Amino acid sequence: MTKDIVVLGAGMVGVCTALALRQRGHSVVLVDRQAPGKETSYGNAGIIQREAVQPYAFPREWQAILRVALRQGNDVHYHPGALAHLSPTLVRYWRESAPGRYASIVTAYSALIRHCLSEHERLITLAGAQDLVRKSGWLQGYRTAQAFDRAASEATAIARGHELDCQVLDQAGVAATEPAISGKLAGAVHWRDPWTIADPGELVTRYAALFEREGGEFRRGDATTLSQTGAGWTVTTEDGPLSAANVVIALGPWASNLIQTLGYRFPLFVKRGYHRHYAAEPMPRLPLLDVERGVMLAPMQRGLRLTTGAEFALRDAPPTPVQLGRAEGYARELVNLGAPVEAQPWLGARPCVADMKPIVGRAPRHQGLWFHFGHGHQGFTLGPVTARLLAELINGEQPYVDPRPYDPIRFAAM
Template sequence: MPRSAIVLGAGMVGVSVALHLRRRGYDVVLVDRQGPGEGASFGNGGLIQREAVHPHPFPRAVAELLRIARNRAIDVYYHPLALPGFASPLLRYWWHSEPARYLRTAEAYARLIVTCIDEHLAIARGTDAMDLLRPIGWMRLFSDPRMLEETLARAEVARREHGVNFAALDGAGLAAAEPHLLVSRAGAIHWTDPLSVSDPHALTLSYARLFTEAGGSLAIGDATSLQPAGAGWRVQTSAGPVGAAEVVIALGAASARVTVPLGYAPPLFGKRGYHMHYGLRGNAVLHRPVLDTDSGFLLAPMRAGVRLTTGAEFAHAEAPPSPIQLERAEPVARGLLPLMDRLDNAPWMGVRPCTPDMLPIIGRMPGRNGAWCAFGHAHQGLTLGPTTGRLLAELMTGETPFVSPEPYQPARF
């Protein structure tokens, strides 16, 4: 008999897991409360970040901590009443960011990141998804020459140790590459490996179509209805109950709502983010995504317009949207590019699922036969979806994993 699985969560990670399982002969039902890619996979910078071999550590410099504590920044904003709920995971995040511990984390993180381009292309090649993947990389702009030199020195280490490619631009080179910038900068680093996705939602939908064309099934359902059923699992969907021998939880920041009732409580916490699209005046063009270091937000050319994506907001899970960072960023962005009016009726908001040790949770759920985890990718769910899908499918089928799964095992929490 074919093996069977329910995959809960139809973002980039869940879709990729479902597709890899289906290609290995599983009967798979992919369940979400909405359509594929309509959660956190919908709104992001659209970058498949081959250069991101080092995760973001918790800041340890006093000056940086004071800057964030003032709560006036664009890149980080917090709701003061929400901070007690973040105390434990953020303290653990700070502990894991100690330099020696961080080095071990970065080594494990890089083993996943270096696979991301190959794993995306393995799915997309020969399909309409290839039209969405632009090999243009992205640029980080610097007004401070010293900071630029320090970043280039770290980039050289990443090139030597992990094969990361980049190009250094001086001010004139940056102006030639992006002639419609309204500011001058000391220079930029152009990360040349990453793929820029012109429509992240469309990419997830494209992979979901590959899944259904291979015989997989989509269903609208309530992941919190998951229950053990005999030797397997059952979940309620709009078409009635669905059962399978195994279940994969790939619900991003909402994953703990399903795992905690099953006895597994990972220290998952969410960072909220927002985006808005804009037109450009006249014949202005943005050729590739740019992040201005001074302001800390990304501007990316997309099908829907130029997308401004904000940094991290810390808020209660049920708090209404509060796009304060977007309000702070927009006037700064208008000083960088000749932006026209907003193109969206309201800012989009999503939640990035983070872990204190900066590594995703991939593998067998402790204490539950036939239950598997695939969440906690923070800012890199789009980047690492296919990598995670392949790794988890290999674990579930007993294949030799193409990447050692040990650092990402759920049992570490």
């Protein structure tokens, strides 16, 4: 079978890419080894993060670095055995987080984030997925007055600078906004623009169904079988070989394997994260991030989903859910958490790039090869945003966002 474009990977990023290309009239096949939306795009906190104009930087103050090194907080955990492998990339991440460089990264990142609601809204409407969406924001909660005061003034400044709606809530304000929180918080920042999704994997499934309704095709296959042939690319699927002039690699945390075999060495790494659902009663209305304890409590169809912060480890190392174990205890201090819904926690990996920006664009050294991965902490938010950008580039249209900050050429020497 020969098509115009094959998209490898059916997470939020790949599904939105396939859809954006199909909507521009291309014949597109989406390939994954399993059904769409079963990996990272399933397991996240489900927030379309309009407020996330600043990507997570590597800490720069020595006290913060020491705290992480001594594993004193619950927001970050690491496998000491993985550090030798991860160090070169983490050093680069640290360098990119220096104030001057970071300021330009924020400019580039926020230029994408600002489109997340409008791009999702179009797809949510077409996909008939309004039932999954709640448009009431989320809470960034603080236990101590000192941390709350600092965060409140930072959030107010960010909101002013990026035209965001945030409300600073004291203890009584938190209780009034979210009665399910019974434990004491000093206060919270209520980010009111973001949308939350009751089942993130289901939203990807609905976008994939829309892609098929609009004439796109989905095939099960193994992306690692990709090879360059005379006029293009071939990949093996369960229905036989599939050829196309163009191929998009949208494999999230698995992109690194394939691009390495093609000779690219980008500064990629993962921040692993865990989740588990609980039968909380009453169920909170809004997601709450307990910032000082490093746990997000996100109400979902399956229960209250606790998600953890970053675990620096090799992607395929065995699970070590120590953060989730602690998170459960912390969550019980705030809400009536109830029993866990599943026997085992879920483990996933945020696909990260050392300069905190996704990699979107033409592969520097291969004809017809396009890269689309590395969305880090906000791939669920950014999937449709960078998908439109990539589709415009492939289609030769005037891009709606300046594509240069995300161009893979920035790592061409690697």
